[in-house]
Amino acid sequence: MPADLAVIGLGHLGLPLAQAAVAAGIDTIGYDESGRARDLAIGRIPDGGTEGTLTAADVRRMLSKGFRPTADPAELGRVRTAVICAPTPLGADSSLDLGQVADAARALAARLRPHTTVILESPAYPGATEEFLRPLLEEGSGLRAGRDFHLAYSPSRLDPGNRLHGYHHTPKVIGGLTPACTESAAAFYGRLTDKVVRARGPREAETVQLLETNYRHVNIALVNEMAVLCHDLGVDLWDVIRCAETKPYGFQAFRPGPGVGGHGIPLDPEHLPHPTRTPGHPLRMVGLAREINNRMPGYVIQRAAALLNEHGKSARGARVMLLGVTYKPDIADQEGSPAQEIATRLMEMGAAVSYHDPYVPHWRVLGHPVPRADSLYEAAAGADLTILLQHHRTYDLQGLAVKAQLLLDTRGATPAGAAHRL
Template identity: 40%
Template sequence: MERDYRGELVERLTTRQARVAVVGMGYVGLPLAVVFAEAGFDVTGIDPIASKMEALNRGESYILDVSSEQVRALVGQGRLRGTTDYAVLQDIDAVSICVPTPLRKTGDPDLSYIVSAAESLAPYLHPGMVVVLESSTYPGTTRELVLPILTERSGLEVGKDFFLAFSPERVDPGRKDWTTYNTPKVIGGITPACCEVSTAWYQQAIQTVVPVSSTEVAEMTKLLENTFRMINIGLVNELAIMCDRLKIDVWEVIEAAATKPFGFMKFTPGPGLGGHCIPIDPLYLSWKLRSVKYTARFIDLASEINTYMPRFVVGKVQDALNQQGKPVKGSNILVLGAAYKADIDDLRESPALDVIHLLREKGAVVSYHDPYIPVIQQDELSMESVPDLMEAVRGADCVVIITNHSKYDYPAILEAARLIVDTRNALGKLGRNNPKVVRL
């Protein structure tokens, strides 16, 4: 009689007896590991960065969305630990893969982290194990890339001996209302049994789980979500450019439109797109569609507009300085906020990096301040946040608000600054009709 691995694993998962691992302990992996541990699972985090795992084992969090108190309590209870050694997977029942999926400089998807994680897991794959990929990627990745690595090296049959699914991460760093726990979780399996097992697992720790018919549907769901946001941000960014040409206040237009109780969703313009998901995920879809001879025109156009925004911002800075009889070259320019959005410490794909590069190319003397990011080390860019914010504001020829952190005292900054280019409407009504404020 054949062994019922599906039934045995579901039993272990629903009674919290299963041992869990999370591969990739970053912005997605650590919060997920904490949610599983708080639900009563024994969780091991695996990450190649030893310093992260050492901090975890000391009970220290390195991500703003997870407190050190949470980590310390779970480590003390023996529910959470970190390691760099994949060999622990030989004793693990359930694995979530939460590794990065950046774009290469050529614009092609870089799936090397997924491949590395799958190849590192494969030697320890055993009957009665479930694997869930969470990394954002194009439709077909789980079935076409991960599945062959796991089956060819193990000889196990998916849906019978082991179970494989895709569940897109939906983390929005910095949010307090929607978290890993209460954001609905979409899950699609390679087979119906794979979906059943992975759903049974995630239902023990996540408030709402939404099963779908396949891994491809789950993968496409994530891309639709972020493509929707990317395109609408591109639309409102282009509206900002159009309003600038027509001498119309784009912020007033948006606020007026937002009073309509149906048929409109409020998006706001900015200096460009940032974060790991919105600027990147739609381009995975665009890349995939090129392989079937289809051009994703909305995605490509929105990407073009959003990519242009840092240059548009620099143009506003240049025009604002010209009005004061100053060239960009040699001017002291202070960039406020380096993170890609307010009140987080995430620098990934931040438009601040492009703005700084472009200003430097024009000869500006650029400094920055960010309460969450003390140092920038990105490619050729190496900078430290100015130690005294208000002194830097007073000494700057122009202050450029890139990230609207709530910690900033905007009235004080407005009073001390000579000139401000506000790309986020951070000053609100204070900036309207103020001669030393230029708004996007």
């Protein structure tokens, strides 16, 4: 059966896009060659899923409105628009691994029809749409991009768990290979969002995501350094931020934490493919920001050990409970969460680690299951140290601060004076 849209890759990017499309009345199929399509077809979130805030009930509603998950690539030959949302994790050399994008492109190219609009949403380096994706589509289909089919890039701006800025209310940036490509992609996204922003081309659109992601990491690194400095000076950083954010211009508040997680990966030109590199001109601030942010789990361990020592206890043999092991509040996604490294370091120091997270029923570290606390208050009362890593809305931090023997708050979420803040 023909469809208006094929979403290729049903993970943290693809499934929310499919949800928005279905809600807008767009006839949508979702293609994923893994077992995810099978699970979604029966209304189940795949194990280890990274779908943000989508629940099984959300998926069942999508199915009831005509959403069709499939692992059959033949379905890709009967759509008007195809959006590639395959993951692009960092490879061993710190460059983006576009292997799954290539697989998606080959599956689509073998069935690509004239006049189809193809859009890449996966994180990619500037030039990837033209230099990497375009040849795969043209060689596999015998068609020419910009003449026989439309090709464009649109950076994803999903913010899982954000209740104010959903898909409909977040402007969508579009950069097409030709003006006609841009307009075709804009016509599609105009059905999903209030505002479409046209970039000059795909390279500009790709670089938008590069800038937005690096902006976040650089500013988080700044406040992470400020957290360490303010602790050494005996200054309440959280009060500093509260006051600073009243400035109506020139300042945007960022807050420190135990590390930086999520799917938005800071990218330095040093790790771009050779034709796109700028030799001798790396984004030094990005590399430094990554270094600073990667140090934060170790700093949390340092602070934890110092707190235990101040209360006459050693990290070895201490009972330590971690609260919130996801990378963002109120979602189940653990991608890049600093909780893994913090738990690993604690275990290596000889601590007995447990955890609590309403969104994570099972958690493994170093290949072994970590005990999950059933009764939060009882577990906090029995732990030598409780560390808040993620502030889920369900946590009553004031009550928790009363029950916990010792509480280290890495998010600045507890009432002033109720816990030791990062």
